[in-house]
Amino acid sequence: MREKVSFTSGGVECAAWHYPGSNGGCVVMAGGFGVTKEPGTDRFAERFAAAGFSVLAFDYRNLGESGGEPRQVARIADQLADWRAAIAAAATLPGVERVAIWSFSLPGGYILQLAAEHPGITAAIAQSANVDGPAVSRHASRYQTPLAALRLFGRCVVDTLGGLIGRAPRLVALAGPPGTVALLNTPDAQQTNEALDPDHRYTDWQQAVAARSIIPAALYRPAKYAGQVRCPLLFVVCDDDQSALAAPAIAAAAQSPNSELVRVPGGHYAPFLAAHEQVVEAELAFLTKHALSGEKLAPGADTTS
Numbered sequence: 001m002r003e004k005v006s007f008t009s010g011g012v013e014c015a016a017w018h019y020p021g022s023n024g025g026c027v028v029m030a031g032g033f034g035v036t037k038e039p040g041t042d043r044f045a046e047r048f049a050a051a052g053f054s055v056l057a058f059d060y061r062n063l064g065e066s067g068g069e070p071r072q073v074a075r076i077a078d079q080l081a082d083w084r085a086a087i088a089a090a091a092t093l094p095g096v097e098r099v100a101i102w103s104f105s106l107p108g109g110y111i112l113q114l115a116a117e118h119p120g121i122t123a124a125i126a127q128s129a130n131v132d133g134p135a136v137s138r139h140a141s142r143y144q145t146p147l148a149a150l151r152l153f154g155r156c157v158v159d160t161l162g163g164l165i166g167r168a169p170r171l172v173a174l175a176g177p178p179g180t181v182a183l184l185n186t187p188d189a190q191q192t193n194e195a196l197d198p199d200h201r202y203t204d205w206q207q208a209v210a211a212r213s214i215i216p217a218a219l220y221r222p223a224k225y226a227g228q229v230r231c232p233l234l235f236v237v238c239d240d241d242q243s244a245l246a247a248p249a250i251a252a253a254a255q256s257p258n259s260e261l262v263r264v265p266g267g268h269y270a271p272f273l274a275a276h277e278q279v280v281e282a283e284l285a286f287l288t289k290h291a292l293s294g295e296k297l298a299p300g301a302d303t304t305s
Contacts, residue, residue: 002049005056009085010078014058015065016086019045021054024097025122025291026090029057030083031196032105033217034074034174034183034209036064039196043272044102047280053100053287056090058082064205070169072206074213076220079107083114087121098122100291102283104271105244106130109222112252116228123290124229125283127236128268131223132248139245143178143185151181152214159211169210183214186242188267195269226252226259232290233259236271236279243268260286 005018017037027048031040041057049055060079061068083101090099100123103111108129115124130136141149152172159170175189176182182189197205235253237246246263253261262282264275271279 002045002055005089007058007085007089009061009082012061012068013066014061014082014085016056016058016089017041017045018093019049019053019055019057021049021052021095023052023292024095024296025052025100025287026054026056026093026096026098027100027102027287027291028083028086028090029055029102030060030086030107032103032107034063034072034207035105035196036202036205038064039202039205040104041102043276044280044283047284048287051284051288053291054090054093054096056086056093058086070163070210072169072171072208072213073163073210074217076110076216080110080113083110084118087114087118091120097296098291100124100287102127104128105268106133106217106220108244109133109220112222112225112229112233112256115231115233116225119230121231122293123232123234123287125234125236125286126249127271127279127283128238128241128244129235129249130244131221131226131252132245133218133220135248136243136245137218140184140186140243143187143242145179148179148181148185152211155181155211156214160215163210163212169212171208172211172214174207174209183209184243186268188240188242188269191267191269191273195272223248223252223255226255227257229256230258232286234283234286235259235261236282237261237263238266238268238270238275239263240266240270241268
């Protein structure tokens with residue numbers, strides 16, 4: 001069972017699902033870049049909750065059921081602020097004594113920065129994480145046609161300038177075949193629906209982001225925070241990941257002093273597809289080991305810095 005809850009971030013109401021737990025641990029979760037909470041977290045959240053963990057799975061501002069304008073604008077600074085507010089909200093949920101965090105793709109990279117700056121986080125999971133935006137962008141460009149790349153860049157520039165004068169966002173699809181204007185044209189990006197919405201039940205999920213969101217995302221490099229993370233940090237890496245790349249995540253794991261690394265065959269969405277059971281079991285084992293031990297949150301503890 002789960003219930004709809006909300007919390008405030010930057011004056012905006014963020015919508016979330018709360019799965020009550022029984023073991024004192026809470027996993028705060030959010031989907032990948034432009035991915036709302038249901039397709040992004042449902043399958044993993046249900047398994048974590050079945051194992052006794054509370055879960056708080058939320059939508060970023062401007063996306064899904066959360067408030068905020070303009071819609072589909074995904075600013076990294078705003079989304080990190082939403083994470084901080086979600087972590088603080090999770091700490092106030094009934095029975096929660098310890099807080100862990102989980103995400104994938106570009107927000108999987110957020111996990112490194114958040115874990116580095118939040119001493120109250122007990123454990124963190126970065127799944128198929130994009131930890132080096134410039135490297136990933138260079139690699140992804142191999143699957144773009146020159147004309148599509150030019151059109152994408154032009155749309156990003158026009159939308160960025162339009163945002164400065166209050167114009168409505170120009171949207172870009174999250175994934176598309178080579179030759180189309182999309183955030184990703186990589187082979188494994190073509191599995192987005194198969195992985196995240198195989199039953200076509202998430203009809204409200206708008207699979208697009210504002211073009212003004214893309215260039216900052218391409219420049220974001222959270223690998224630089226890897227050495228500052230002190231809590232246990234699990235990297236789940238897909239060996240054939242073409243959308244986030246395995247090598248930068250493996251290198252980041254080597255730099256993190258308390259990291260664990262699980263490698264699985266397959267592309268970016270392997271944890272949702274063929275490797276799902278292997279990944280869920282590894283993540284549950286990690287959470288059971290690390291998110292149910294260590295210091296409990298003190299009443300009224302500040303988890304925002």
